[in-house]
Amino acid sequence: MTPEVDRGATAVWPLPPVDEAVPSGPTVASVLLRAAPALVLALLLGWWLEPWVGVAIVVAAAVLTLVSLLSPTAARGIDRAFAAVSHGVGRGLSAVVLTVVFVVMFVPVGLVRRVLRKDLLATGAAASGTTWLTRWGWRDRRLPERSYASERDLLGGRRAGRLLWGVGLVVALVAVDASVGTVLVDPPAASTPPPVAEGSGEAAAIPALAGLDYVPQLFAEQFAAESGQYDALLGWRLEDSDGEYLNIVGEERVSATSAAATDDPVVVWFFGGSAMYGFGQRDEHTIPSELVALAEADGVALEAHNFGTPAYVNWQGLSLFNQLLTEREAPDLAVFYDGYNDLSMQLVDGPVTEPSHVLARVQEQQLTAPAATVDRTSVQDIGGWWADHSGVTNLYRRVRDRFEDDGPEVQLTEAEASAVPADVDVDATADATADLLARGRELTAAVGEAYGVDVQFWFQPTLYTKGPVEGEGQLPGRAANRTPAWIPTIAALRAGFPAEVVDLADALDGYPDPLFWDTVHTNETGARLVAEAAWPALLADLTEMT
């Protein structure tokens, strides 16, 4: 019985001929025809993917070709198998290619058509003069949404459309939220927060700086210059800067020049942190500049070189001293003015028993973080980006900040890393600080001796050693590294100082007006008072030298 054939189906996918005459034997041409595609495929895959894939295909093709040559029956079976595979692959590829064509061509064209409301197939003839009757209910029905398909309201199609509409609505809302949040972002939060001088944003409102018209400009210049430049072995160092009140030339803060007439001034290098650098003071009113003026009044020509660098601990100053000695002509005297940063490092990260600096923990985390997180953005990053730019989140934070006493939430910054643990061990902190300072003094003295430089070590005053007067009382509570351990730790440290240390911690005691604008930085009056207190020790050494 002859099998019934669906003619409609075979018109689309014709069946292979059933009674095709079997060739008497394989010809060279047929063998080559069979082998050539396999060879081409092997070459392409071997080149694109892996060579061994190509080799495997060549081997398989060789085996099949050999079998085909030896057995016509096997050859027919192989041909049928290939035909079936080709059929399946062809249909699969058709689906893929047509899907791509649909997505790449028809979807964009359709979208453009919908957005522009332009029917590319419309002739314009039906718009007027048509004899067709409008069907009842036509106005209430949605318009055709497909250009070349059934116009029936398929439930699935409507659902998909609603889903896309819903997704679009959510995305639009998120975009609006981000736009609003970006436009309305709180300016101070968006700018880089100053890591050291908390409260400087409203510097003029701080009693110690009140009424000083140069303060806004000075602080703007300070914050622009304070981070300095990266240094592989110091952590950071000063970068030259040119301002109205703050100038750094040759990596040293500009100091007053002595007017005392002499060809051979006494050269003094000053090292320390931001208090020596003069954070909060104009070039002419830093401690070194005030010392130049004091010396001048006593007829001493002092050539001051201010290498103070924000946030430096003693060992960093010493390391810079070592570098400079191999690079420049040695000075007559070097002064190291330390204490606060050394203690802060210990209170925050301590006890620290090896030379380090205040950003060590932050930098270690940044450097030892897996490279993947440095290079690759995570989903959390995107969440963070949205939170930073979201109007809703911004509003939520502002409202929450109103009801909380801790001030606005900030991202992890260097300031956050300055928080002091609650269980800080005062004795261990004082011991570690004393040990590192002693090691620093010992090495500095040795290097000074090697290069013929006298050295002095000054211990600086802070708000904790002075005790706040009216106008300074709120400052300890605003310090990022606030802890009640400051006062006992400093007292323990000072109690163990050797005679060689010039202890200036009490130099500001008894002064009635506010001097500090944070827990360690003073206004220019404070710098002058510190200089006046230190001058006798410096003068004694200079006199001894001369």
Place this chain on the structure above:
Amino acid sequence: MAPTGDGAGHRSAPRRRGRLLWVVGLVTALLVADVVAGTLLANPAQEVPAPLDAEAGLDGIAALAGLDYAPELFREQFVQGEGRYDALLGWRMEDTAGEYLNIVEGERVTRTTTAPREPRVVWFFGGSTMYGFGQRDEHTIPSELVALAEGEGIALDAHNFGAQAYVNWQGVSRFADLLTDRPAPDLAVFYDGYNDLSLQFVDGPVRQPSHALARVHRERLVASSATDGSTTAGDIRRWWADHSATVNLWHRVSDRFGGDGAELRLTEAEPSLVPDAVDPDAVTGAAVDLLRRGRDLASGVAGAYGVEVQFWFQPTIYTKEPVPGEVEVLERVAVRTPDWVPVTQAVRDRLPADVVDLADVLDDHPDPLFWDAVHTNETGARLIAEAAWPALRSALAGQAQP
């Protein structure tokens, strides 16, 4: 009035907005599908770069052929890595316990002398060659020196503070640091040259004390600082590019036809590439100046502590004519430049008399000694120690015996 059948007349603003939302939704859905597909189809090899694995290539290195301890030694070495972070040195060695590599209190374990006399204490500083990269504890240069001294009845208490990739200034800084922490030694030896020049080739001319990873560290710190506060739109674009199937496909196709190979992310290997436009004179001048400054400071500090110092200039494959088995090593080095030979020679020409120039001590040895451009096998370490011993013995002899 009869309806016209023209739908356009009925399309109100709400319908337009609805279509716009529909389009936005469709675009979003396509983006999500793209990211999902890209995430699922990501090439695993790109996610986690393969770690440096010298062990896998040891068999092909002539200088290490047949050494049964080499695989385990190299495994221990690579586990040890560059040590731990140090804020003012860059990094320092971290204590480790292994079969062949041990570090205790920051110093590589060295042979203990059996000579009966009061030992002379010598501190050794330098990079990985002094540390003994490729040598067991008992066969590093300091250990070989202990053995040589012992052979002459001299008791040497050697402390090996060599650290991976250290340049001279790092060693000098470590020396100064240690002097405030431990009893001073009788003598300190600084063994440098290769890392100092490598630093200059890759990042130079470097005129201030620095270290070999300075650029990498700076870039990481800057990148971290930049992203500490908030994620940028660029981050999100990169995230999408990392996860997009379309971008992935584009990269694969462009890589196939680009001829430059697959796109690589910045790793620590990349910064070791030497720029094409190296100025040999500037590099030489900077290296000579920094080495001079390091010697100056080391001598000054040592003098204050009553410590004798010696400065040794190390041999490399660029100072020694490579023998068969070493030539192919040159093709594998990261810091590759034809300027190595002339610049090394120029630096040597400007070394003062107090520097012990050991650069030629491996010349004429018939067997392969170098397993990369600077690290030798244990035979190489022994030959260097033998060449350096007379200078060391002379310095020790010049000091009063305790």
